[in-house]
Amino acid sequence: MRFAILVTEGPHGHQATDSALAFAGAVLERGHQLPQVFFYGDGVLNANRLSAPPAGERHPVRGWSRLAAEQGVELLICANAALKRGVREATLAPGFRIVGLGQLAGMLVAADRLITFGA
Amino acid sequence: MRFAILVTEGPHGHQATDSALAFAGAVLERGHQLPQVFFYGDGVLNANRLSAPPAGERHPVRGWSRLAAEQGVELLICANAALKRGVREATLAPGFRIVGLGQLAGMLVAADRLITFGA
């Protein structure tokens, strides 16, 4: 089955990102497809390469980049939401790509299931 | 009277920042003192110079910088919270300064009133 994930909160204010990462891993472990994750609203803050938590603490931005590198999951962030929040091409973590909102529509249409993580 | 303001949400997910900016302006208009505003939690995202909302839309980051320049209000952001969220010295908007949490204690002790804006 083909899953889509939408993330609407940033990585450090809420648990939503941790839940989304754990769910994404489980989707792939169960043998389902997860071609894309879309980040909208404050969710685009997950793409900030400058995020530097203390050593030993959770590092969600890196978690997403690893998911992209190891599993080929595309990480799409909304251009409008990103510009407002100061997430730029130059500060994008590996695996993330800035796209238009049309890509969100595309992800929804292509997927069998959508799971949203927010607050 | 000496006021202190604490902001705990980012500039684009919640109204908290707009309310804080409007309140800060009114404090000064009423002839009170507002030496410092402290940004904690997701509030540190208010300091991101890279924030670029569409022309004509609200621009809270610039609003804070203007408050600092025109009224001499110090804008303090918590170092730990900022590092986690990828807000760095190099991307700081004018008027903001990265400080330790001890400065929050200092602000509280020196103030007659604390008003917190969050969600």
Next chain:
Amino acid sequence: MSLLHMVAASPFTHRALEACLARWSDGDALLLMEDAVAAALDGAVTPLPGNGPVFVLLPDLVARGLAARPLRHGATPVDYGGFVDLAARYDGSVSWF
């Protein structure tokens, strides 16, 4: 010590207003702002303090198209200057999120 209690979340969505009212003392005041201004509208079924003044931030009513609607008995609109005056007049303040 009298406190100014501030609530910003809608009482239809969050329980912040309930939490505030559960710790109410005689002499305290309530300021409803942002989405919480909905609690001040005539006809709203959400709770308000049994005693003590209730203030509503007028710019938040105006933004939401609610400024012309009747308010519940005893609710008084204030602008940001009035908000500052309240913060100065009461001994302290508590924000309920």
Next chain:
Amino acid sequence: MSLLHMVAASPFTHRALEACLARWSDGDALLLMEDAVAAALDGAVTPLPGNGPVFVLLPDLVARGLAARPLRHGATPVDYGGFVDLAARYDGSVSWF
């Protein structure tokens, strides 16, 4: 079409669970996760669906020190694999914030 309803906010703080239950259909299921796992604890006074299965995300119970506590009648713990299975089994899902 049966739906999997997901609630993450604590029912003591938010009204998301109430909003969800107000739009409940026969055949739907509920997944409680993050702070909402509190709604599944024996003794909690918050509402649950009158009919239909209730699942609770186990890692969220474990993190909060609540995994050893008795759950309310009919609440079933699932791990993230079980969460995925539920999402696949039901025709669709709704997140309530």
Next chain:
Amino acid sequence: MAVKSLLFLNRAAPYGHGRAAEMLEAALVAAAFGQEVRLAFLDDGVFQLVAGQQAGAVGQKSQAELIALLDEHDIDAVLVEAESLAERGLSPADLMVEAEILPRAALTRALAGADMVISA
């Protein structure tokens, strides 16, 4: 691109949280991309439709302007839950758009009838 029936669930009041505006933008774009888009306004989401909004009073962009676009775009339905209006002391006459006012039971059926429900 195939066509799906997408139901956007708007449950947040305008201005207090950025999600109200961002949800509508996403719905408008999905409609522009040829999807079958229905908007449901319930709970505090009904406040988004109230006539006479003046967002400038809090320095924000008007949610009303986005709402006004619904008519021009190819939005297939605007559904409003009657109970949500009543609980807030609002009536259909207070709204700025033509909408289908539905009882809760009908709105619940609309949820189940969509190919996908989007909430944020």
Next chain:
Amino acid sequence: MAVKSLLFLNRAAPYGHGRAAEMLEAALVAAAFGQEVRLAFLDDGVFQLVAGQQAGAVGQKSQAELIALLDEHDIDAVLVEAESLAERGLSPADLMVEAEILPRAALTRALAGADMVISA
């Protein structure tokens, strides 16, 4: 620096929101800077004190580790509202720290008695 009596209001459950941890960090630093610091746990905040937390299950830093620091630091009081515990099916025996369990009326008086109340 003068000394003030600061009351930190902890109303959020741990892990779901970053504020629970960040509030405690702020309180610990204020205590280290010589302020009179009291912590009040009420509403969902009482979940922060529950024994047996294993934050690794959701990949987070343990709130329990921060709570354990309260004893070592110069925190003047840890107050817990009895009604908040009872509503959640919790009892004082479930908590991992020594705390003053107070009825709601006493906690309300503690709010009014502080020089400043900090909530986040």
